[in-house]
Amino acid sequence: MAGKLFLVGTPIGNLGDFSPRAAQTLRDVDFIAAEDTRVTRGLLTHFDIHKQLVSYYEHNSAHAGENIIGRLLSGESCALVTDAGMPAISDPGGALVTLCGDQGIEVFAVPGACALTCAVALSPLYHGRFCFEGFLSTARKARREHLQSLVGERRAMVFYEAPHKLVNTLGDLLGALGNRRVTICREITKFYEQTLNTTLLEALDYFALTPPRGEFALVVEGAAAPSEPDLDKAVRHARTLIEQGMSVRDASREAAQSEGLSRRELYEALNRLPNEDSARQDGARADEEP
Numbered sequence: 001m002a003g004k005l006f007l008v009g010t011p012i013g014n015l016g017d018f019s020p021r022a023a024q025t026l027r028d029v030d031f032i033a034a035e036d037t038r039v040t041r042g043l044l045t046h047f048d049i050h051k052q053l054v055s056y057y058e059h060n061s062a063h064a065g066e067n068i069i070g071r072l073l074s075g076e077s078c079a080l081v082t083d084a085g086m087p088a089i090s091d092p093g094g095a096l097v098t099l100c101g102d103q104g105i106e107v108f109a110v111p112g113a114c115a116l117t118c119a120v121a122l123s124p125l126y127h128g129r130f131c132f133e134g135f136l137s138t139a140r141k142a143r144r145e146h147l148q149s150l151v152g153e154r155r156a157m158v159f160y161e162a163p164h165k166l167v168n169t170l171g172d173l174l175g176a177l178g179n180r181r182v183t184i185c186r187e188i189t190k191f192y193e194q195t196l197n198t199t200l201l202e203a204l205d206y207f208a209l210t211p212p213r214g215e216f217a218l219v220v221e222g223a224a225a226p227s228e229p230d231l232d233k234a235v236r237h238a239r240t241l242i243e244q245g246m247s248v249r250d251a252s253r254e255a256a257q258s259e260g261l262s263r264r265e266l267y268e269a270l271n272r273l274p275n276e277d278s279a280r281q282d283g284a285r286a287d288e289e290p
Contacts, residue, residue: 002105003030003077007093009112012084013190015046017113023047025110030076033068035091039083056080061092065099072105079110084215086114090134090160115188116158119217122195123156123183126219130156136169147176154222163212167204173220174200181221187214234259234266
């Protein structure tokens with residue numbers, strides 16, 4: 001019978017956030033797969049947990065993942081941990097979960113702290129919906145395409161960023177999205193925890209004077225909802241064009257396009273309204289109907 005994989009959330013700063021269930025899970029499993037065994041060893045020492053550690057991180061995930069799956073299939077149980085937060089969230093642990101799914105191995109979550117949910121909860125920009133974008137690619141083309149795909153995104157967007165990349169990321173966000181509002185969360189749950197509610201432009205000015213330190217989570221304001229087409233405004237626009245000598249057909253087309261309406265809808269609205277130049281419009285209807 002195959003063993004089980006447990007995704008164990010670890011503190012993102014304050015060790016007091018490590019749950020009794022999480023600690024007991026680490027004691028009960030046969031071995032622990034860790035992003036950085038040195039970091040995890042410090043956590044285990046603090047909680048007096050003694051268990052075998054194996055390395056599992058981005059650059060060895062293919063080989064190490066197969067080894068872990070082999071042990072799970074043989075009946076052993078494993079706890080997967082990352083340096084901070086929930087495994088598999090912007091983390092190579094997601095690949096291990098996929099492998100377990102392919103092999104029919106059960107996976108269980110042991111909840112813990114997560115910078116994503118903390119940042120969303122701290123931000124006034126969250127209004128019931130958000131999307132998680134993780135770390136932006138360092139490859140210029142992929143980064144540009146990623147940001148371009150978000151220009152019309154109306155939900156709040158959450159990004160993770162390292163301190164040495166923060167200023168460049170803020171500049172790229174400003175260039176792609178415009179000067180949106182942003183909540184910047186730094187060192188969540190740690191001694192120097194800080195939350196800034198500002199704009200992308202103001203944030204750039206701030207960090208030009210205050211070098212970024214610690215890990216960051218950004219919540220960026222979504223795009224504004226598109227305005228509803230204004231039929232009355234389009235009618236006024238079209239009638240002005242008609243009074244200036246434009247044909248009903250051309251006036252309907254130009255005004256409809258400028259207000260995001262269909263030409264037929266505007267044409268019919270024009271014909272329903274009394275017009276000082278009604279005789280002219282009546283003569284045009286027969287041969288100008290869309």
